[in-house]
Amino acid sequence: MRSRSILVKVPATVGNFAGAMNCAALALDALLNVKVTPRTDGHVGIRYFGENGERVPRDHANLIVRAMEAALHLRGFEFTGADFEIYSSVPVGVGLGSSTAAILAGLIAADRLYSLGLDEKNLFDLARIYETRSDNLLAAWHGGFVACVEEKSSTLLRRTFVPGDFVLSVVVPELPLGSFARQEQETPSVPFKKMPVYFQRAQTLANLFTRSGKDSEPQLDATLPPASRKTVAGLEEALKVRTKDMLGVFICGSGPAVAVLARKNSPDAIEAVRKHFLDFGVSSTFGMFRPTNTGAQEWNAITPRISMASTRPVLLHPNGAIV
Numbered sequence: 001m002r003s004r005s006i007l008v009k010v011p012a013t014v015g016n017f018a019g020a021m022n023c024a025a026l027a028l029d030a031l032l033n034v035k036v037t038p039r040t041d042g043h044v045g046i047r048y049f050g051e052n053g054e055r056v057p058r059d060h061a062n063l064i065v066r067a068m069e070a071a072l073h074l075r076g077f078e079f080t081g082a083d084f085e086i087y088s089s090v091p092v093g094v095g096l097g098s099s100t101a102a103i104l105a106g107l108i109a110a111d112r113l114y115s116l117g118l119d120e121k122n123l124f125d126l127a128r129i130y131e132t133r134s135d136n137l138l139a140a141w142h143g144g145f146v147a148c149v150e151e152k153s154s155t156l157l158r159r160t161f162v163p164g165d166f167v168l169s170v171v172v173p174e175l176p177l178g179s180f181a182r183q184e185q186e187t188p189s190v191p192f193k194k195m196p197v198y199f200q201r202a203q204t205l206a207n208l209f210t211r212s213g214k215d216s217e218p219q220l221d222a223t224l225p226p227a228s229r230k231t232v233a234g235l236e237e238a239l240k241v242r243t244k245d246m247l248g249v250f251i252c253g254s255g256p257a258v259a260v261l262a263r264k265n266s267p268d269a270i271e272a273v274r275k276h277f278l279d280f281g282v283s284s285t286f287g288m289f290r291p292t293n294t295g296a297q298e299w300n301a302i303t304p305r306i307s308m309a310s311t312r313p314v315l316l317h318p319n320g321a322i323v
Contacts, residue, residue, distance in 0.1 A: 005037040006112050008105045009299040011143065011292055012090040013097030014168065015136040015253045017205060018220055018261065024147050024202035025097075025139035028168065028289040030089040031299075032101035034064060036109040039081035050088030063099055063130060067106025070126050075116045091287075094172045095252030100136040103127050108300050136253070143295030145209050147202035160206045162291040169260040170252060171273045173232045173284045208247075220248030220261070230256040233280035241272045249273070 012030040016022065039045075044065055046058045056062065060069075064086070069079040092098045107126055111118040118126075120141075127137050138146045138157055148157045205220075238258050241249050246269045247261045260269040270286050277284045 005035055006109055008034045008036065008109045008112070008296075010034075010101040010104045010108070010140055010296040011097075011294070011299075012289070013100060013136045013139045013253075014095065014259060015097065015100075015133055015139070016251065017135070017145070018201065018248050018250045020135075020147070020198045020201040020205065022133050022135055023149055023198040024145070024205055025135035026145045026162065026168070027139045027143045027292050027295055028096070029292045030096070030289055032090050032098070032105055033087040034105045034109065035085040035087075036064075036068075036113060037083045038113060039083060042079075042081045044081055045083040046086065047084070048086045048088070050086065050090070050092075052092035052094075055092040056086070063102035064106040064109070067103045067126065067130065068110040070129060071107050071110035071116055071118065072114065074118075074122065074126065075114070077114060077116075091172060091257070093175075094257040095255050096170070096257060097136050097140060097253065100127075100131050100140050103130050104137070104140055104296050108296060112300065139295070141295050141297050143298065144293040145206060145291065147199065147206045149199045149202075158203070158206055160209050161293045162209045164290055165263055166209070166291055167262050167265055168289045168291070169262065169266050169270050169286060170257050170289060171238070171260075171270060171277070171284050171286045172257045173234065173277045173282045175230060175232060175256060220250075230254065232256045232277070232282060234277040234282050237276040237279070238273045241269055241276070243269045243272065245269065 010032045012028040012032070013025050014028065015025040017024040017026050044060055044062070046056070046062060048056045048058075060066070062084070064084060065082070068082070072079050088098070090096055090098045090101055104127060107118065107123055110116060124137060131137055134148050134150065135146060138148055142159050145160045145162050146157055147160070235256060235258070239249055239251070243266060245262050245264060245266045247263070249258060249260050249269065251257070252259045258273050260266050260273065262269070265288065274284050274286065
């Protein structure tokens, strides 16, 4: 064990970005910060500071704990318990990658604390036990915007650095806790024959970020079906909002949060989206996020190398190595 405690950081993400189901995700400047201190009595202690704390298990069912256990078992070790202090600016269960962040945090913590020597293949194989979608995992790990597609036994990935002047305004409609728990059990699926359509949208988004500021930026069309697995009144109407400042409006991940992509704050679009929910008696909160080109890989490196914003696309081999 390298140290008595360790601090792990993982960014929030938006998967199914702009309708590109399972093919595109963006890392955001909101972080899940987890301090882990090992114990020897087999018990788990969890203190959580952040939004939606009532949705976070305080026992072995917590995804951070489960991921740690999986990593240790891979190397033949038993989990002897730990204390977790979780400081999060990532809302839980709304489509901003809180589950992905928790899974990666647990795996990274186990690797760093117990010197497990996990490489990227080990890490992603373990992560996919709990998170089957590659887009969120890749964006959280690498940072920036990722366009990816599963092909046979490998993942083809394009990573793009995103200029910092993009803004993602996120409106989160309130859902009853019981509804949240029930719908989280569902698993999205995309017919293989439709994947080229979604991947083409992901490539279009990558080009949008790459050529930012060089050409006019038309609004993203709304031809792709919404990806939400959480039913909430007013969602269909909210996705029809259009204002002159925005580039597109779409569901974050599997929902129900709705994102407005723009080059600056879009108060008119936010107000319009919230009004559609309110028309159906659904209250909401909202927040503004910016993209980050720094992923968990860099945040948790021994000597962090923080990426600077760039418009240069980066291609990666299926094994994750930058070309």
